[in-house]
């Protein structure tokens with residue numbers, strides 16, 4: 001052939017399916033879907049090599065809307081299914097879609113173990129701090145005191161901080177984004193795919209029906225700049241409407257300081273090191289809450305580590321070099337045998 | 341002194357001792373040697389529930405029973421001709437299961453007052469008449485073992501540890517067995533510590549020589565080789581056979597084998613065995629729990645592996661929802677349930693057949709899956725292979741039931757060649773043209789397997805009800821009913837692809853004895869004895885539970901009474917009554933965590949033949 005057919009560059013459209021999207025109008029999930037459909041053409045994989053696996057929940061409907069291989073499974077178990085897919089075929093790009101209930105209540109066990117093993121998958125956690133699909137019960141990330149159908153007098157539960165739990169379980173990648181910031185979502189999805197190991201992306205997602213505006217203090221126009229700290233590896237932790245606030249380490253604590261006040265200069269501001277293996281600072285960043293501190297966003301932690309799937313397949317290759325048997329017939333004829 | 345040699349047709353030996361005494365190893369060595377010289381045999385290891393129960397107590401007794409003979413042997417037998425009791429607890433635990441006039445060999449060095457107390461004997465059983473009527477052989481096994489290994493440079497604590505080999509030596513002489521197979525085994529086992537190998541071999545030989553010289557043993561016995569079919573044999577347990585059957589299916593299909601599982605007695609040996617074969621691309625994934633075990637396997641199946649999960653009753657309960665998912669998405673997966681005594685944690689080390697209902701019905705919604713059951717240690721190989729074949733060809737979960745009795749029991753196996761196994765035809769989708777995720781073939785109603793990585797076949801599956809053919813989510817009432825029916829028909833049609841039920845004995849008569857799964861050997865033993873006297877009786881054993889073999893109705897219609905024997909309170913009989921209600925059923929059940937004995941079965945059978 002004279003002309004090689006060049007691989008066509010995939011676009012947003014290539015990743016849309018013919019299924020009607022069934023989330024409530026105004027749900028944050030729409031923005032996440034659209035950001036994903038924009039990110040996928042950038043990851044350099046063919047559609048046939050991408051798999052989306054979800055549990056159960058509003059968020060877990062996601063795979064039906066992405067034109068790749070997809071599996072809408074059972075409540076909480078997607079990390080285990082995704083692990084099976086990745087181990088079976090490590091060439092696939094595997095994305096797990098989960099909700100705060102799916103990942104941290106019924107699926108809590110699988111959540112920590114997939115992170116502990118560092119299986120090379122991307123886990124997208126839609127955190128709306130509520131059970132959406134079952135119509136509005138509190139979840140393990142709901143703020144203490146929240147009144148819901150199952151907690152008419154307010155909850156007495158303490159909430160999980162997903163990032164803290166993940167880092168405790170050995171996460172090598174943790175990022176946080178908001179559903180109202182599509183561009184940043186796209187970037188973070190692409191970063192998540194690049195990272196080798198379990199990449200956990202927590203998305204603060206607004207459920208307009210059952211938990212509307214829980215994140216408004218963070219996302220509202222007025223508060224947005226002062227309440228969000230966007231982290232970038234190698235850049236100082238500066239934020240605020242005037243771009244003059246920063247994070248400083250004071251003793252064993254983080255604190256917010258203002259550049260130009262009390263002799264503070266940019267040199268006093270921490271530089272974000274997402275690649276630092278020691279998780280102490282990442283934990284402190286993940287733990288920052290309003291009103292004293294801004295909420296940290298972006299790639300908070302991204303450290304190199306070997307993955308479970310790589311190590312497994314290395315073992316398999318190694319065993320092949322020193323195998324005693326080359327077929328089942330050799331296995332069954334090994335050891336003590338006799339003729340009659 | 342010259343001694344007599346007597347000939348016997350079949351013998352039952354029980355080795356019993358403290359769980360640290362190495363009785364399982366002793367028993368399996370005796371089995372290997374016995375198999376090697378051509379006897380047929382069947383074994384039954386009986387483990388204590390606790391790994392290290394207090395030393396010397398009855399709770400800590402570990403036993404190994406073997407029946408071997410010059411004729412076909414189908415079960416490990418009932419009462420023992422010979423009991424080897426390494427301590428008083430072992431004697432106490434087995435007192436009621438020795439034949440009248442049987443031989444008891446004890447280690448007299450461990451029959452001291454404090455040993456009796458630990459075993460809760462109130463007086464000395466060697467002197468108080470407890471053992472009257474038995475041929476008691478008191479051998480100072482511990483001390484003689486110490487002497488026999490004195491010359492070797494081994495650790496002090498190893499000096500008495502070889503006493504199991506000394507005892508084995510005695511029994512080898514008693515039944516005229518050669519020592520070399522165990523000697524070779526010891527050389528291989530202790531290849532890194534040759535002194536230990538030498539010491540163990542010396543103890544074995546010393547036991548053998550002791551038996552020759554001691555006057556208490558006036559004669560020894562030969563058991564001629566059994567007339568087994570010609571071929572190459574090995575000894576095999578059910579769990580190993582299960583693992584190897586799966587390896588065979590993976591090799592036959594060139595699929596990678598994926599085992600996603602969580603350890604549980606008595607199924608763990610399948611995990612242990614398959615974990616050895618990374619060189620065959622076997623992925624054995626020890627998950628965080630049973631649910632993750634099966635879910636990882638479902639993921640692997642979606643991605644195109646031969647996917648397997650293994651467990652026992654409590655684990656099967658946890659896997660229920662995921663089995664439903666595999667059934668709904670119509671993905672191939674093999675679920676192995678090595679049944680143990682239930683309910684709840686039950687009797688983990690004991691055998692039972694009480695998961696049948698759970699396997700057939702234990703899921704939410706209309707959720708039919710194929711259920712098959714292996715019936716001997718060695719045919720676990722065939723049924724594991726068959727489970728994989730059915731799962732792959734019919735695109736559905738298959739539950740394979742075995743049980744603690746056949747999983748841990750061993751028997752000689754005429755080694756199979758992969759080339760002799762039935763072929764497995766994969767049902768892969770390779771191109772978009774004419775393909776739809778839930779389009780079915782006409783005969784089996786199986787959909788095609790379209791695995792990630794295949795160009796243009798991107799599609800979504802899930803646990804929600806799906807539109808016929810397209811597989812898109814559908815809540816349409818008629819479609820749901822149609823899909824429920826299709827999934828049920830798919831499993832029913834498997835009856836067209838499995839062997840018919842066969843009958844031993846008369847094909848028409850008064851009584852048909854029916855069993856299923858792991859009780860085959862016990863029932864056949866009793867049946868073989870029974871038909872020496874009674875003619876009007878047949879025996880049919882089921883390996884296929886759901887669906888039942890096509891001719892079941894026809895077979896049953898030829899008998900006045902159908903007697904269903906099972907190690908539960910009557911689960912298979914309920915299923916039979918549900919499917920084929922017109923027959924006169926009777927039931928015989930045992931729920932003691934133990935296999936059937938020949939005696940109790942014959943006793944029961946004859947009630948219907950008088």
Ligand SMILES: Cc1ncc(C[n+]2csc(CCOP(=O)(O)OP(=O)(O)O)c2C)c(N)n1
Nearest residue numbers: 056057058059075099100101102131132133
């Ligand atoms: C085994 C099981 N238990 C309970 C449910 C009911 N259920 C479905 S989704 C859900 C919670 C979903 O909440 P979340 O994971 O936060 O997802 P969201 O709907 O908020 O996106 C529950 C309890 C179920 N489907 N399966």
Ligand code: SF4
Nearest residue numbers: 024027058132207208
């Ligand atoms: S219930 Fe909430 S989370 Fe679910 S679709 Fe509606 S808005 Fe979105």
Ligand SMILES: [Mg+2]
Nearest residue numbers: 099100128130
């Ligand atoms: Mg939620």
